[in-house]
Amino acid sequence: MKLYDYPQAPNPRRINIFLAEKGIDVERVSIDLTKGEQLEPAYRAKNPACDVPMLELDDGTCISQIRAICRYFEEIHPQPPMLGSTPTEKALCEMWDHLAFMNGLLAVAEVFRNTAKGFANRAQVGPHAYPQSAELAERGRARVANFFKDFDQHLASHEYVAGNFYSVADITTLAACDFAKWIKAEIPAECTNLKAWYDRMAARPAVQANS
Numbered sequence: 001m002k003l004y005d006y007p008q009a010p011n012p013r014r015i016n017i018f019l020a021e022k023g024i025d026v027e028r029v030s031i032d033l034t035k036g037e038q039l040e041p042a043y044r045a046k047n048p049a050c051d052v053p054m055l056e057l058d059d060g061t062c063i064s065q066i067r068a069i070c071r072y073f074e075e076i077h078p079q080p081p082m083l084g085s086t087p088t089e090k091a092l093c094e095m096w097d098h099l100a101f102m103n104g105l106l107a108v109a110e111v112f113r114n115t116a117k118g119f120a121n122r123a124q125v126g127p128h129a130y131p132q133s134a135e136l137a138e139r140g141r142a143r144v145a146n147f148f149k150d151f152d153q154h155l156a157s158h159e160y161v162a163g164n165f166y167s168v169a170d171i172t173t174l175a176a177c178d179f180a181k182w183i184k185a186e187i188p189a190e191c192t193n194l195k196a197w198y199d200r201m202a203a204r205p206a207v208q209a210n211s
Helices: 010-022 041-046 066-076 087-112 134-154 168-183 192-202
Strands: 002-005 027-030 054-056 062-064
Touching: 002 010, 010 066, 010 087, 010 168, 054 066, 062 066, 087 134, 087 168, 134 168, 134 192, 168 192
Parallel strands: 002 027
Antiparallel strands: 002 054, 054 062
């Protein structure tokens, strides 16, 4: 199998940390987003969503989207479990991973893709062209600030994002915090719970290997 990758970007990094935590080594194929290689016909034929990462299986099946790729690897390599072990853990992991993605990663992306010069007509990931919006960038900054505060409050009473176990939800939250640095947004000093959690997560070998 092959993983189509661009490790500098936050979403591929999420998969790379996930795989490192599981000790899985996969052949990588670089897709240079700065050159628009995700939009070229050969890649588009495999992945009409025109994003990375994408997993291509030996039989030619192509799987894009983070959750789908994580699910595939969790099924074929269940240890250590990264999507929860019990029905409750799995549900909490799904919930918090989604919240971290929607309120963290997408909030940062709303700012970044609506302000960076290189995304003048690429304000949304995917095959279609969308113009930038100053209003969406402003809203995104407010959402990022709320993401920091909301997750700081949550982590006041939880060791990990989804509860008392490390999971993909921690990876997504970490990626969101690091992606925020791209728009010059840091974890606020008053968010002591989030900062303490972040320091513990950033020290993990799998994160260190993909930083």
